[in-house]
Amino acid sequence: GNSVTQMEGPVTLSEEAFLTINCTYTATGYPSLFWYVQYPGEGLQLLLKATKADDKGSNKGFEATYRKETTSFHLEKGSVQVSDSAVYFCALMRSGGYQKVTFGTGTKLQVIP
């Protein structure tokens, strides 16, 4: 079945550091890939998405590239801010049928001043 594996946290970085959160997936067909973010006390919010191989999703300085050859969708940001502190979830949406989303376990990011 479909699954998503992402690096365990927590990840602690200083402000302005470079961020990478690794994500790999297993799926049949050609899924769409997503990063969701969950700020403390809030619901999941879509951060970015990519729908086909080699697509790059980007938003708020974050970006991720859909790599079919390595089945990966790593999240990167060049310079993190304290306000980026949150839990980040990698997810995939299967192709075909209704759009059921499968999530990874989440990676907590803490950015310190």
Place this chain on the structure above:
Amino acid sequence: GAGVSQSPRYKVAKRGQDVALRCDPISGHVSLFWYQQALGQGPEFLTYFQNEAQLDKSGLPSDRFFAERPEGSVSTLKIQRTQQEDSAVYLCASSEQGLDFSGANVLTFGAGSRLTVL
């Protein structure tokens, strides 16, 4: 409404009690999903509705869990005879498109209902 609204935000139940969790999706959204998020874990799929039809309930962990969306808008997730392992955040999400949409459907999530079973 502007977003997906869930109530109650927090619920404490004694073991064996029944609970009902409500989801108000974005008006006009065809698809509605329920997810369960245990502490420190990612959301796990429970069930899916397209309008009033429950098309997939494969993720419901036991027959104590029941969901409905009788008029194709508001949905209720009911848990009977709650157990401690039911403690989790229950997330509702909706999307504009339904089964016949071939693109990447974007889900809008509510803030969740945190259930604690003592």
